[in-house]
Amino acid sequence: MPGLAVIATPAPFSMCRSHVLGDAVTDLAWSGGGNLILAGSAAGVLHRFSADGDALGDWQGHEGGVTRVCFKPGDDAALASAGEDGYVRLWDTDSGSEIATLAEEQTWVEHLAWTPDGKVLAAAARKTISLWQGTEPLGVWYDARRHVLAMSWAPDGKRLATAANKGLYLWRMNSKHTEASEPMQLLSFPGAPVAVEWQPNGKALAVGTQDGFLQVWRPAGIRTGAVKNNASQLTMRGYPGKVTCLSWHPIKTIIATAGGPDVVLWELPGKAGAAKGTPLRHHQATITALAWSADGLQLASGDRSGRLCIWDREGKAIFSQVIGHEISEIRWHPKRSILAIGDTAGGLHFLDHIHPHKDPTTTSPDQEADIEQR
Amino acid sequence: MTACVQEATQLKQASQDSGIDSRVPVTVLTGFLGSGKTTLLNRILTEQHGKRIAVIENEYGEIGIDHELVVQSDEEIFEMNNGCICCTVRGDLIRILARLMRRKHRFDHIIIETTGMADPGPVAQTFFMDEEMKDKLRLDAIVTLVDSKHILQHIDSDECHAQLAFADVVLLNKCDLVSGEELLSLKDRVRGLNRLAQIHQTVQGGLDIEQVLGIRAFDLEARAAEMPDFLKEELPFEWAGLFDLDAGIYELDLAPGPDPTIDLVLIGPGLENPEVFGLWKRESIVLYSSDPQFVNRDAGLHVGDVLYRLPVAESSGATTTVHVEKPGRYVLFTQHLPEEFDLTLNRGGRAVQPMEEHRYVSPHEHDESVGSVGIQLPGDIDPDRFEAWMVDLLRRRGTDIFRTKGVLSLAGDAERFVFQGVHMLFDGQAGRSWEPDAQRESQMIFIGRNLDRGELTEGLRACLA
Numbered sequence A: 001m002p003g004l005a006v007i008a009t010p011a012p013f014s015m016c017r018s019h020v021l022g023d024a025v026t027d028l029a030w031s032g033g034g035n036l037i038l039a040g041s042a043a044g045v046l047h048r049f050s051a052d053g054d055a056l057g058d059w060q061g062h063e064g065g066v067t068r069v070c071f072k073p074g075d076d077a078a079l080a081s082a083g084e085d086g087y088v089r090l091w092d093t094d095s096g097s098e099i100a101t102l103a104e105e106q107t108w109v110e111h112l113a114w115t116p117d118g119k120v121l122a123a124a125a126r127k128t129i130s131l132w133q134g135t136e137p138l139g140v141w142y143d144a145r146r147h148v149l150a151m152s153w154a155p156d157g158k159r160l161a162t163a164a165n166k167g168l169y170l171w172r173m174n175s176k177h178t179e180a181s182e183p184m185q186l187l188s189f190p191g192a193p194v195a196v197e198w199q200p201n202g203k204a205l206a207v208g209t210q211d212g213f214l215q216v217w218r219p220a221g222i223r224t225g226a227v228k229n230n231a232s233q234l235t236m237r238g239y240p241g242k243v244t245c246l247s248w249h250p251i252k253t254i255i256a257t258a259g260g261p262d263v264v265l266w267e268l269p270g271k272a273g274a275a276k277g278t279p280l281r282h283h284q285a286t287i288t289a290l291a292w293s294a295d296g297l298q299l300a301s302g303d304r305s306g307r308l309c310i311w312d313r314e315g316k317a318i319f320s321q322v323i324g325h326e327i328s329e330i331r332w333h334p335k336r337s338i339l340a341i342g343d344t345a346g347g348l349h350f351l352d353h354i355h356p357h358k359d360p361t362t363t364s365p366d367q368e369a370d371i372e373q374r
Numbered sequence B: 001m002t003a004c005v006q007e008a009t010q011l012k013q014a015s016q017d018s019g020i021d022s023r024v025p026v027t028v029l030t031g032f033l034g035s036g037k038t039t040l041l042n043r044i045l046t047e048q049h050g051k052r053i054a055v056i057e058n059e060y061g062e063i064g065i066d067h068e069l070v071v072q073s074d075e076e077i078f079e080m081n082n083g084c085i086c087c088t089v090r091g092d093l094i095r096i097l098a099r100l101m102r103r104k105h106r107f108d109h110i111i112i113e114t115t116g117m118a119d120p121g122p123v124a125q126t127f128f129m130d131e132e133m134k135d136k137l138r139l140d141a142i143v144t145l146v147d148s149k150h151i152l153q154h155i156d157s158d159e160c161h162a163q164l165a166f167a168d169v170v171l172l173n174k175c176d177l178v179s180g181e182e183l184l185s186l187k188d189r190v191r192g193l194n195r196l197a198q199i200h201q202t203v204q205g206g207l208d209i210e211q212v213l214g215i216r217a218f219d220l221e222a223r224a225a226e227m228p229d230f231l232k233e234e235l236p237f238e239w240a241g242l243f244d245l246d247a248g249i250y251e252l253d254l255a256p257g258p259d260p261t262i263d264l265v266l267i268g269p270g271l272e273n274p275e276v277f278g279l280w281k282r283e284s285i286v287l288y289s290s291d292p293q294f295v296n297r298d299a300g301l302h303v304g305d306v307l308y309r310l311p312v313a314e315s316s317g318a319t320t321t322v323h324v325e326k327p328g329r330y331v332l333f334t335q336h337l338p339e340e341f342d343l344t345l346n347r348g349g350r351a352v353q354p355m356e357e358h359r360y361v362s363p364h365e366h367d368e369s370v371g372s373v374g375i376q377l378p379g380d381i382d383p384d385r386f387e388a389w390m391v392d393l394l395r396r397r398g399t400d401i402f403r404t405k406g407v408l409s410l411a412g413d414a415e416r417f418v419f420q421g422v423h424m425l426f427d428g429q430a431g432r433s434w435e436p437d438a439q440r441e442s443q444m445i446f447i448g449r450n451l452d453r454g455e456l457t458e459g460l461r462a463c464l465a
Helices: A365-373 B003-009 B011-016 B037-046 B091-101 B121-129 B131-136 B148-154 B158-166 B180-193 B220-226 B274-289 B383-397 B453-461
Strands: A013-020 A025-030 A036-041 A045-050 A055-060 A066-072 A075-083 A087-092 A097-104 A111-114 A120-125 A128-133 A136-142 A150-153 A159-164 A167-172 A184-188 A193-198 A205-209 A214-218 A232-236 A245-248 A254-258 A262-267 A276-281 A287-292 A299-303 A307-311 A317-322 A327-332 A338-343 A347-353 B024-031 B053-057 B070-072 B077-079 B088-090 B109-115 B137-147 B169-173 B198-201 B239-245 B248-254 B261-267 B308-311 B318-324 B328-334 B344-347 B356-359 B370-378 B401-408 B415-422 B425-433 B441-449
Touching: A013 A317, A025 A066, A025 A327, A025 A338, A025 A347, A036 A066, A036 A075, A036 A338, A045 A066, A066 A111, A075 A111, A075 A120, A097 A120, A097 A128, A111 A150, A120 A150, A159 A193, A184 A214, A193 A245, A205 A245, A205 A254, A214 A254, A245 A287, A254 A287, A254 A299, A262 A287, A287 A327, A299 A327, A299 A338, A307 A327, A307 A347, B024 B037, B024 B121, B024 B158, B037 B053, B037 B109, B053 B091, B088 B091, B088 B121, B091 B109, B091 B121, B091 B131, B121 B131, B121 B137, B121 B415, B121 B425, B131 B137, B137 B148, B137 B158, B148 B158, B148 B180, B158 B180, B158 B370, B158 B401, B158 B441, B169 B180, B180 B198, B180 B370, B308 B318, B370 B453, B383 B401, B383 B425, B383 B453, B401 B425, B441 B453
Parallel strands: A150 A193, B024 B109, B024 B137, B053 B070, B053 B109, B137 B169, B169 B198
Antiparallel strands: A013 A347, A025 A036, A036 A045, A045 A055, A066 A075, A075 A087, A087 A097, A111 A120, A120 A128, A128 A136, A150 A159, A159 A167, A167 A184, A193 A205, A205 A214, A214 A232, A245 A254, A254 A262, A262 A276, A287 A299, A299 A307, A307 A317, A327 A338, A338 A347, B077 B088, B239 B328, B239 B356, B248 B318, B248 B344, B261 B308, B261 B328, B370 B441, B401 B415, B401 B441, B415 B425
16 A cells, blocks of 8 residues: 555546636635635735636735635635735625725734634734634734744634644633633644644644654543543654645544655554554655545645645555646645645646546445445 | 754765756845844845845834835744754744745845844754755855944954854945954954955945845855965964975074964975975864974974974073984974074074975964864865764754855765855755866865864864775
8 A cells, every 4th residue: 555656547637727826826715615716826816716617706805925715614705814914804705895804913914714613713923813703803812922833723613723832732712702811731842833733523633843743632531442541642753844734534533744755644543552654655846735635535745846646545646747836735625526726836726536427526335334444 | 863964964965966056045134233234125125136135124124014025024943853952943934935935926035134133043044954945045145244333342242253253244334434444453353253254345235236145155165266365374383484404403493482382393305396385284284283292302303294392491492403314395384483482493503594484374363262264185075974074073063163164075076065054054065077187175164163173174184085
């Protein structure tokens, strides 16, 4: 299974649409229903496309680059964006009109995320995390000691994990949604984080660091046999560079990571023991984007040379092609086998599965059974 | 394994990869508050030079943030978890630069402004430590701007020393506010701290942009071509005399002088050829760094690779015999100028006059703890041994070694290997090819605190192939 992957022929994916935007694609987001995809650019423009890759118009969202775009979960008509101009804005995606300007910071707003239920939006700039419910400010979490380097909402929407220099912290929303006190420190490690990601089931948090480490925190209470474990920390090393790419498998206890030209899959141990790492080797350049498909059957990786690779669940590369320039973002359609890829030269590419007779919107029963077994 | 080791193992590959360098040059502009950085930056940004320049300024900068190419930074320092205490990078810079470099329209040049209080190390190291930065950017030069009037009062501070020692270019700004004499002395001080820096005088930051941007200051080879004698000034001796001597016994007489001892080396014969003399001169640096041997009253002084130390009595001075076996041209190196001790070489009561004299600037004129050590060595260097030596040296002494630059003749390589380092990290690439008739040699310079010339010279020497 591991090792140098051989590419199956014919490749089951093909490029169906490509656009060139005015500047680099900095972020991509599919609407929850999957009808729309929004691309933010380094020129501050928000571009709207249909799921089939038709351009549906664009508008200037920010001065300077767009840093993040996030559809409001459960509402395909609402989109939040953050920019280098220090603004956080809410948009009506149907018309491209602004609903509200939520924040005006003096610096780049680098992080933006909705809770999975779409109730709360969090934006972070330097040491400040601002929270909103709808357009109403909920409060500010501020820690004078630490810059927010990465953040991720827990699936329950009540806890926000933030990564700061040498540590991983957890902020809790209390019942009244008022200001939190001190964040709780979950992990302490040397080095500075560059990415953080909750496992979709909330049972683990992964942090990638500047100096080539992957740290995983697992809360107390995970049953392993009859024994209840204490919270634990797993440390994985050996990356040649900063671990910027993290993608949890949607179902299994596997995380895909990259901090160099190899994709490294880690299967976390059920009981005490070491995590098992499997390198997937195909890229020659540093990997810049990584994403599992919604059904967990495919993993896509993009690198600095513009190569996109799709891996099957056996870890075999089933598609590999240089599709543009340095790949900045990869986003799978939430339901279909469509893949949107943005690059730093403004290229936005759509890939689709080439077997249209087989309806990819539903996972076949035998595939599901297979996932359960593994 | 530390990052230093990773860096070093890339040394050979890098030297073989002599493709066109498409990386964007980065200038680090440093200087104390009020030295005129803002004026200089504004000039650079408004001048018609056709370059697309991005400026990253620190939090307290004064340039309008409306300027689309100006980004504010936080001076956020991250330690690298690799066992090196001085491996630090600027996290904010990595994030900002990564975004700037992921744009469709690339910048031609990036300028990073830092305050005078900050150690330029983390900024410079960012370009060695982070793979993405290394891949897309190259450190062009560290430019230090000083207020000529102000710095005269503060030049003895550690911060000042470090700032000046780190610089590739020192801009003596506001030099109209000091006298010509003060300016000369200031230049002298800067030179004492950092032998390699290019020094420019400016008024209101008014200078040719070409002197600051895109100068590839790390290229020691180019620098050495500009000032071929930059190593000469570092001779450990103040004086060298060439003598035509016959076989026999001479006498060296010294009167009491400013020091209780004087160090001496006598080498030859065969120094008629100036090139051979040049070679011996360099060798003498190595000799000087070894432990001196006190002159034995009975045995006297002999020709050869020995550094002698001669005690000079406060009342009577010193006299010793000098034994010459073969006639020919010899050179006598002395630690101090002969006139300080009324030094004479005599035979049969008659003084022998040197055919030629060379006087060298004392290496420790200001007795600073910060200084430079230059080494020049003919022959080829063994890449593996060099790598092992550098890794070990920088691991032990990296905190005190601010900058390292070199042009090496690596055994088996057709091109010169050009490299630079900041603290514990270094990075290099292939330079110009060796001409078929060129004498292959290596040059290195270390700039830092409490440098041990002997250790450095012996270390490099042990790497000879």
